[in-house]
Amino acid sequence: xxxxxxxxxxxxxxxxxxxxxxxxxxxxxxxxxxxxxxxxxxxxxxxxxxxxxxxxxxxxxxxxxxxxxxxxxxxxxxxxxxxxxxxxxxxxxxxxxxxxxxxxxxxxxxxxxxxxxxxxxxxxxxxxxxxxxxxxxxxxxxxxxxxxxxxxxxxxxxxxxxxxxxxxxxxxxxxxxxxxxxxxxxxxxx
Amino acid sequence: xxxxxxxxxxxxxxxxxxxxxxxxxxxxxxxxxxxxxxxxxxxxxxxxxxxxxxxxxxxxxxxxxxxxxxxxxxxxxxxxxxxxxxxxxxxxxxxxxxxxxxxxxxxxxxxxxxxxxxxxxxxxxxxxxxxxxxxxxxxxxxxxxxxxxxxxxxxxxxxxxxxxxxxxxxxxxxxxxxxxxxxxxxxxxxxxxxxxxxxxxxxxxxxxxxxxxxxxxxxxxxxxxxxxxxxxxxxxxxxxxxxxxxxxxxxxxxxxxxxxxxxxxxxxxxxxxxxxxxxxxxxxxxxxxxxxxxxxxxxxxxxxxxxxxxxxxxxxxxxxxxxxxxxxxxxxxxxxxxxxxxxxxxxxxxxxxxxxxxxxxxxxxxxxxxxxxxxxxxxxxxxxxxxxxxxxxxxxxxxxxxxxxxxxxxxxxxxxxxxxxxxxxxxxxxxxxxxxxxxxxxxxxxxxxxxxxxxxxxxxxxxxxxxxxxxxxxxxxxxxxxxxxxxxxxxxxxxxxxxxxxxxxxxxxxxxxxxxxxxxxxxxxxxxxxxxxxxxxxxxxxxxxxxxxxxxx
Numbered sequence: 001x002x003x004x005x006x007x008x009x010x011x012x013x014x015x016x017x018x019x020x021x022x023x024x025x026x027x028x029x030x031x032x033x034x035x036x037x038x039x040x041x042x043x044x045x046x047x048x049x050x051x052x053x054x055x056x057x058x059x060x061x062x063x064x065x066x067x068x069x070x071x072x073x074x075x076x077x078x079x080x081x082x083x084x085x086x087x088x089x090x091x092x093x094x095x096x097x098x099x100x101x102x103x104x105x106x107x108x109x110x111x112x113x114x115x116x117x118x119x120x121x122x123x124x125x126x127x128x129x130x131x132x133x134x135x136x137x138x139x140x141x142x143x144x145x146x147x148x149x150x151x152x153x154x155x156x157x158x159x160x161x162x163x164x165x166x167x168x169x170x171x172x173x174x175x176x177x178x179x180x181x182x183x184x185x186x187x188x189x190x
Numbered sequence: 191x192x193x194x195x196x197x198x199x200x201x202x203x204x205x206x207x208x209x210x211x212x213x214x215x216x217x218x219x220x221x222x223x224x225x226x227x228x229x230x231x232x233x234x235x236x237x238x239x240x241x242x243x244x245x246x247x248x249x250x251x252x253x254x255x256x257x258x259x260x261x262x263x264x265x266x267x268x269x270x271x272x273x274x275x276x277x278x279x280x281x282x283x284x285x286x287x288x289x290x291x292x293x294x295x296x297x298x299x300x301x302x303x304x305x306x307x308x309x310x311x312x313x314x315x316x317x318x319x320x321x322x323x324x325x326x327x328x329x330x331x332x333x334x335x336x337x338x339x340x341x342x343x344x345x346x347x348x349x350x351x352x353x354x355x356x357x358x359x360x361x362x363x364x365x366x367x368x369x370x371x372x373x374x375x376x377x378x379x380x381x382x383x384x385x386x387x388x389x390x391x392x393x394x395x396x397x398x399x400x401x402x403x404x405x406x407x408x409x410x411x412x413x414x415x416x417x418x419x420x421x422x423x424x425x426x427x428x429x430x431x432x433x434x435x436x437x438x439x440x441x442x443x444x445x446x447x448x449x450x451x452x453x454x455x456x457x458x459x460x461x462x463x464x465x466x467x468x469x470x471x472x473x474x475x476x477x478x479x480x481x482x483x484x485x486x487x488x489x490x491x492x493x494x495x496x497x498x499x500x501x502x503x504x505x506x507x508x509x510x511x512x513x514x515x516x517x518x519x520x521x522x523x524x525x526x527x528x529x530x531x532x533x534x535x536x537x538x539x540x541x542x543x544x545x546x547x548x549x550x551x552x553x554x555x556x557x558x559x560x561x562x563x564x565x566x567x568x569x570x571x572x573x574x575x576x577x578x579x580x581x582x583x584x585x586x587x588x589x590x591x592x593x594x595x596x597x598x599x600x601x602x603x604x605x606x607x608x609x610x611x612x613x614x615x616x617x618x619x620x621x622x623x624x625x626x627x628x629x630x631x632x633x634x635x636x637x638x639x640x641x642x643x644x645x646x647x648x649x650x651x652x653x654x655x656x657x658x659x660x661x662x663x664x665x666x667x668x669x670x671x672x673x674x675x676x677x678x679x680x681x682x683x684x685x686x687x688x689x690x691x692x693x694x695x696x697x698x699x700x701x702x703x704x705x706x707x708x709x710x711x712x713x714x715x716x717x718x719x720x721x722x723x724x725x726x727x728x729x730x731x732x733x734x735x736x737x738x739x740x741x742x743x
Contacts, residue, residue: 006239007255010351011262013236014358018324018409019317022363026370026405030380037377040386040400040428050388053398055377055427058390065391069510077398078385079308080422082507082535084657086635088742092492092506100497109499116490116505119425119535125510129499161433164196165513167502176391 043173052173053077057122060176064141066134066153068172069113070099071121080120092116104137128157128168131175142183152178193483196515200437200523201479204444205472211365211445212452218360219335219353220457229360230352237351244346245689248336249682251350252329256296256678259325264292266318267310276311277384278399283309286666293670295322297677298330298415298559300530300652301669303661305421307399312382319417320406324366327413327446328357330561333681334450337565338457340688341589343696347688357561361446362412369442370408376438377431380404403429407531411442414559416530416652423532424520425509436512436533440523447527447557450564458589462707467567470712474556474719478522482546486518486539491742504543507535518543525550528559530652537630537639537655541738544655545731548642551649553723554608559650562677565684572601572687574711574718578704587703590696597687604683608648609726611672615644616730624664630657634741638734643669648676 030038042050052058057068059075068075072083085092096115103110111130131153139146156175157168221230234240243251266273271282283291287303294301295318306315332353339347374380379400386398399420406419407429420426430436451471455464489500508517517534524531525547536547550556555566571588576598579586586593619625619640629636639655646653647669654660660669697703705711 002239003251003254004258006237006351007251007258010237010255010355011258013355014325014328015317015321018358018363019321022366022370022409023316023320023402023405025367026374026408027380027382027402029371030374030404034374034377037431038374038380038404039383040379040381040398041377041431042386042388050386052388052390052396053386053428055431056396056398058392058396059394060390060392062392075396077396079305079399080420080426081305082422082425082538082656084535084537084630084655085506086631086657086738087504087506087538087540088491088635088738089631090492092490093496096493096496096498107497109497111499112489112493112502112505113510115493115496115498117507118509119507119532120420120422120427120509122427123509123511124427127502127510160511161196161437161513164192164199165433166192167513169510173391180391 043177051177054171054173055124057124058173060172062141063137065176065179066126066131066138066172069123069126070095070115070117072117073121075122077122080122082119082121083117103133124171124173125169126172128153128170131157131170138179142179144183148183149179152182192513193515196513197479197483197519200440200519201444201472201475204441204448207441207445208448208452212449213456215331215361215449215453216456219331219356219453220339229356233352233355234349236355239351240349242346243349245340245685245692248347248350249685252333252681253678255351255354256329259322260292260296263295263318263322264288267291267314270311270314273311273313275313275316275382277382280309280311286663287661290666290670293673294652295319295415295417296326297650297673298326298413298528298562299647299650299673299677300410300415300417301647301654301673302417302421302652303666306418307401307420312401315406315419316402320409323409323413323415323417324358324362325354327362327415327560328354330559331357331361331450332561333685334454334561334564335457337568337684337688338454340692341591342458362409365446366409366412369412369438370404372438373404373408373435376435378404378407378435379428400428407439408442410531411439411529412446414443414447414527414529416524418531422535425507425533425535427509430533433511433513433516436516436520440520443523443527443529443531444557446560447563450561451557454564460589460707466707466712467715470716470719471556471567473716474553475522475526478526478546478550479519482518482522482543483515485543485546487514488540491540504538504540507538509534521547522550524653525651526556528554528563528649528651530646532653535656536642536653537657541735544638545735547653548645548731548735549724551645551651552612552727553719554649555719555723562650562680566680568684569601569604569680570715570719570722572597573605573722574715575704577718578714584702584704587697589706590699590703591691592694592697596690600683600687604680605722607679608676611648611676612641612644612727613730615668615672616641619644619668628659628662628665630659634734634738638738641730641734644672647672650677
């Protein structure tokens with residue numbers, strides 16, 4: 001009996017300090033010091049409404065936009081997940097075939113990230129190669145020179161881990177916002 | 191080469207950080223009789239208890255506190271739809287899921303048969319699950335401290351409730367505050383606002399779940415808990431936004447399990463012995479990492495006949511921002527330590543890569559979970575010392591303690607129970623519709639899904655081959671029971687061994703005593719781990735990942 005009472009006292013103490021206290025300290029720190037990322041890294045438009053989160057992929061399908069990696073959950077940011085298919089599963093090949101067709105059925109090899117779903121289905125990035133692969137389509141849809149699209153891609157591509165990661169990646173939402181801002185003719189091609 | 195740099199930074203950096211932390215943990219958990227008594231007095235007053243406990247009393251206090259942990263969280267989860275801090279209006283949960291989840295977090299497993307952002311209110315996440323992430327990890331550290339005191343020749347094991355507070359308030363909380371602040375600065379969300387609803391550039395409505403993620407994920411990693419705030423765990427961009435948060439998380443996964451070895455050595459006063467154990471554990475983990483990272487550079491086999499670039503390895507289930515090393519390295523770290531968070535989808539790893547996490551959980555002692563990893567290693571040490579003693583024809587001794595039939599029987603029972611829980615459960619579910627109807631793929635991969643789930647439950651890991659439809663009542667109850675047995679059997683049996691050793695007179699160490707501070711001991715220990723831990727599971731591995739590897743076209 002004494003063990004139970006003592007256990008309950010320690011329960012109360014750990015709840016108060018490790019749950020309430022700890023959460024309050026980190027919450028207060030985050031909301032004061034880094035409110036933008038603490039609330040989900042939302043990107044605000046000129047009118048102040050959120051256009052998305054820079055960490056969450058949007059399911060772009062218009063030809064004038066760069067497309068993200070496929071998502072096993074249809075870009076559901078309230079129920080994320082991966083395909084969990086074994087890497088030899090024929091369903092993966094089927095999905096890849098459909099995507100290759102959607103990308104125009106080129107015979108040049110498609111970058112692997114464009115036909116593989118990420119763990120959460122919300123990967124905000126594609127490889128630089130994957131973005132450049134789409135540049136001709138985007139440029140045609142926007143009626144601009146592919147070089148203009150490539151220049152924006154190259155400007156936004158970055159190494160996620162600096163010297164630790166040689167391959168450059170691009171944030172798709174930020175890229176598409178930049179495309180809209182700088183190659184403004186997109187509005188009449190959509 | 192890039193792989194080597196990342197691996198070197200994570201493993202080497204964590205090993206260096208573990209030295210001062212281990213020294214601090216020794217001071218905090220086992221203060222010399224003169225020092226730090228102010229904390230001890232405070233903790234004794236909070237708990238209202240300061241009696242010195244023998245192994246049975248210590249164990250009873252632990253089990254009662256763990257029963258309270260289970261009950262409180264069970265109640266919070268079961269009643270979440272009536273409780274506050276539920277801005278997205280999460281509904282009630284299935285009773286077997288509540289049982290499974292409460293068992294899972296009480297046992298430091300964090301196997302999740304739900305998806306956090308879909309099912310759990312903020313109160314459930316914080317006061318139910320995150321609370322257990324602190325106190326279940328603290329239970330493990332306390333148990334290890336008690337074990338070390340017994341071996342060190344103290345008259346008692348200490349006081350459990352004082353120990354659990356020392357571990358919570360002096361070890362876990364300060365480290366968690368530092369790491370959580372760093373996570374916040376690196377862009378992890380921390381908010382009590384409900385989901386953000388936005389309109390995409392193409393005019394589609396997207397609901398973005400968020401929440402108090404930074405606080406949660408930090409203790410999830412530090413306490414080798416592993417339960418994600420979001421369903422897909424550390425692959426979710428809001429739970430792990432960048433290469434750098436990924437690196438910090440990997441360090442957080444390894445840090446306290448590594449430091450536990452130094453704490454063990456510190457309480458024993460045998461730092462060299464701890465260094466040998468540390469070296470053996472590190473060797474095992476490096477072998478697994480090498481296997482995992484190199485097997486995963488093979489491109490996705492399903493694309494063999496398609497025009498897909500094959501220069502970047504298998505990307506299914508992986509995030510680009512972590513680089514090529516992140517996924518397979520994380521897979522080894524999280525399963526070597528009984529953490530169980532995932533940085534890539536394990537179900538989609540190449541077959542032989544997927545074998546590495548399973549091997550990590552079968553051994554479960556390199557470095558193992560917070561506290562309990564070193565406890566599991568102690569079981570291997572008992573067996574290794576016994577076998578070594580038999581080989582040279584001496585009475586086996588460990589630090590002056592005679593290891594006799596009784597101790598070895600208990601140690602083997604604990605190691606054997608681990609195998610029975612995994613293989614027995616797998617056999618039952620693989621042979622019946624209980625498991626067969628829940629696998630995503632037939633054949634060897636389906637078998638791997640079942641094998642992985644029971645391995646993860648018995649090892650108190652919590653990761654999964656998530657293609658498995660594990661949300662059924664049968665899976666909830668079976669894995670719930672396996673997790674409880676897998677958690678408490680080794681702790682109970684180990685404390686019983688210590689209790690038995692404490693009743694015997696210690697022999698003085700002489701030149702004839704088996705040394706525990708040299709390479710010979712390390713090799714002996716390594717061989718014992720391979721024979722007992724790995725070979726037991728070789729037939730199961732052959733039916734699962736190995737068969738799948740060779741069955742590929």
